[in-house]
Amino acid sequence: MSCIKGIPIVVSGPSGVGKNTVVSQVIKICPELIHSISMTTRSPRPGEKEGENYFFVSKQHFEQAVQKHELAEWATVYENYYGTLRSFLDEQFNKGLDVILDIDIQGAASIRSLYKNAILIYLMPPSLEALRERLFSREKGTGDDLDYRIERVEQEMRYLDIFNYFVINNILENARDDVHSIIRADRLRRDRISPMLISKGIIPGHTTTLDNV
Numbered sequence: 001m002s003c004i005k006g007i008p009i010v011v012s013g014p015s016g017v018g019k020n021t022v023v024s025q026v027i028k029i030c031p032e033l034i035h036s037i038s039m040t041t042r043s044p045r046p047g048e049k050e051g052e053n054y055f056f057v058s059k060q061h062f063e064q065a066v067q068k069h070e071l072a073e074w075a076t077v078y079e080n081y082y083g084t085l086r087s088f089l090d091e092q093f094n095k096g097l098d099v100i101l102d103i104d105i106q107g108a109a110s111i112r113s114l115y116k117n118a119i120l121i122y123l124m125p126p127s128l129e130a131l132r133e134r135l136f137s138r139e140k141g142t143g144d145d146l147d148y149r150i151e152r153v154e155q156e157m158r159y160l161d162i163f164n165y166f167v168i169n170n171i172l173e174n175a176r177d178d179v180h181s182i183i184r185a186d187r188l189r190r191d192r193i194s195p196m197l198i199s200k201g202i203i204p205g206h207t208t209t210l211d212n213v
Contacts, residue, residue, distance in 0.1 A: 004096050004187060004192050004193060005093055005094065005096060005192070006032075006092055006093035006094075006095065006096055006097040006098045006099060007093065007098055007099075007115065007117050007118055007119065007186070007192075008036075008072075008089060008093075008098070008099050008100075008101060008111050008115050008118040008119070009033070009098050009099065009100045009101070009118070009119045009121070009183060010100075010101050010102075010103060010107070010108045010111050010112075010118060010119065010120045010121065011023050011100060011101070011102045011121050011123055011179065012102070012103060012104060012105050012107070012108045012120070012121070012122055012123065012163070013122055013123035013124060013169075014125070014131060014149070014152070014153040014156065015135065015149055016125075016131055016134045016135040016149070017123050017124065017125050017131060017134070017169055018123065018134075018169045018172070018175070019102040019123055020102055021172065022123060022167075022169060022172065022175050022176055022179060023035065023100055023102045023179075025172065025173075025176040026100065026176055026179050026180050026183070027100065029176070029180055030180055030183060030184075032096070032097055032098060032187070033097070033098050033099075033100055033183065034092060034097050034098075034099055034100070035099075035100055036084055036088070036089070036099050036100065036101040037051065037052070037053070037054060037055060037088060038054055038055070038082050038083060038084055039054065039055040039056075039057055039062065039065070039071070039081075039082070039083050039084070039085055040054045040055070040056060040057070040062075040080060040081060040082045040083075041056075041057060041058065041059045041062050041080050041081045042056075042080040043056070044056055055085070055088075059081065062074075062081045062083065063081075065083070065085070066083070069086075070085060070086055070087065071083040071084060071085060071086065072084045072085070072086045072089055072110060072111055072114050072115075073101075073103060073106075073107035073108075073110035073111055074107075074110075075103075075104060075106065075107060084101060084103070084107075084111075086114070089115075098183060098187070105122075105156050105159060108120050108162060108163070109162055112162050117191075117192075119164055119165070119182060119183070119186055120162055120163040120164050120165070121163065121164065121165045121166075121167055121179060121182060122160055122163040122165070122166050122167070123167050123169050123175065124166055124167065124168050124169065125168070125169065125170075126168055126169075126170040128150060128153065128154070130170075131150065131153065132146065132150055135149055135150075164182075165182055167179055167182075
């Protein structure tokens with residue numbers, strides 16, 4: 001399957017829905033999938049390694065990368081920049097590796113605009129009330145802050161047309177398997193697998209469609 005060129009797979013969703021957990025579980029069972037490494041201006045935390053957890057850069061370096069259009073997507077989080085290098089993505093794609101990114105809806109839109117073949121998955125809670133309970137139990141916020149997060153989810157759901165799939169994260173194993181199934185099926189899509197089959201002589205370089213019969 002190495003002749004199949006890789007693509008970006010975006011998993012997005014509201015805070016508290018479990019994006020990181022689902023993505024980490026999918027990576028464990030999908031050998032042709034790697035987790036995107038972001039570039040950031042924040043300082044390394046204990047145990048974090050350059051090029052493994054993040055690419056750590058200065059604010060000036062990051063802003064220059066933005067000006068040079070070197071980033072596939074980027075955002076500001078708590079006064080620090082985070083972004084995805086296009087060169088990193090393209091390097092993995094040329095190796096035949098799919099790259100999974102867990103990013104917000106704005107980042108997902110940026111990826112879609114650059115890579116038309118990207119898979120966009122929106123991870124949803126079983127209900128807004130369930131999401132509220134998750135956020136509260138994780139001490140993500142209470143009172144007005146918690147209400148703001150829920151309101152933001154409702155606003156995001158008005159702009160979900162860019163996503164190809166919706167996966168409900170009610171039971172972790174089911175959500176993991178749903179995302180994994182989407183990835184496996186996409187790697188068998190005709191336009192992705194045909195170049196490999198042609199190179200091996202399994203199918204001819206030109207085929208006839210039913211429209212031409």
